[in-house]
Amino acid sequence: MHHSFIDRYSGLDSPIHRLDPRIKIPAAVLAIITIVATPPAFTPFAIYGAVALALWIASKLPFRYLLSRIAITLPFVAVMTLGIAFGRWQLFIFTLMRAVLSLCFLILLTSTTQFPLLLEGLRRYRLPEVLHSLLSFMYRFIYIIIDEFHRLNRGRQSRETGGQLKLSWRGRGWMLGTFLIRSIERSERVYSAMLARGYAYRR
Numbered sequence: 001m002h003h004s005f006i007d008r009y010s011g012l013d014s015p016i017h018r019l020d021p022r023i024k025i026p027a028a029v030l031a032i033i034t035i036v037a038t039p040p041a042f043t044p045f046a047i048y049g050a051v052a053l054a055l056w057i058a059s060k061l062p063f064r065y066l067l068s069r070i071a072i073t074l075p076f077v078a079v080m081t082l083g084i085a086f087g088r089w090q091l092f093i094f095t096l097m098r099a100v101l102s103l104c105f106l107i108l109l110t111s112t113t114q115f116p117l118l119l120e121g122l123r124r125y126r127l128p129e130v131l132h133s134l135l136s137f138m139y140r141f142i143y144i145i146i147d148e149f150h151r152l153n154r155g156r157q158s159r160e161t162g163g164q165l166k167l168s169w170r171g172r173g174w175m176l177g178t179f180l181i182r183s184i185e186r187s188e189r190v191y192s193a194m195l196a197r198g199y200a201y202r203r
Contacts, residue, residue, distance in 0.1 A: 009061050010114045016059035017112045021121030028109040032102045040094040045101065052104040059112050069107050070100060115139050141190065145183055152179055 010017070016024075031048075038044050056066060077099040081092055110118065116139070123132050152175045 007114055009111050012060050014060045021113050021117050022124055024109055025121050028105045031105045035098055035101045045097050048101050052101060055108055061111055070103055073103060148182055149179055
């Protein structure tokens with residue numbers, strides 16, 4: 001498995017990467033709460049943007065990575081806040097600014113901290129054990145699920161001769177349905193194997 005989208009840049013060497021997760025987690029949470037609680041005004045948001053930019057430069061992360069992550073989530077934020085845009089454009093703009101700045105600090109936290117260390121830091125801040133277990137399993141098995149999806153996609157592409165849009169969408173629908181079924185079957189096999197090895201969740 002060659003997927004590294006979660007920890008792609010967490011191994012870089014920078015002052016931000018070297019910070020203890022127990023420092024970065026509350027700092028990121030405090031920054032997000034401050035951004036969300038700040039009344040609409042350009043001056044404080046400009047300061048927040050300058051701080052986020054300085055931290056991003058210090059972390060040595062590529063800006064295209066930040067832009068790609070924001071581009072994925074920003075349309076969803078825009079749709080959710082579209083209802084306040086009519087007649088209140090200033091509020092809409094500040095809501096988008098809050099979302100973008102919060103995403104910057106969140107992406108900075110997750111991109112400069114290896115996921116196991118991030119989970120350990122959250123655990124030290126009394127993250128519920130059930131959430132810790134779910135996140136740990138997600139991190140371990142998401143790569144297996146992605147490999148399964150890539151295999152199905154390669155099979156679909158090898159069977160398609162191209163040209164017919166209806167057949168193409170039918171093939172994609174079949175692939176997604178098969179992917180769902182195989183994911184459920186794989187999760188059941190994994191859970192059965194865990195039980196056979198003595199796994200038991202304890203509160």
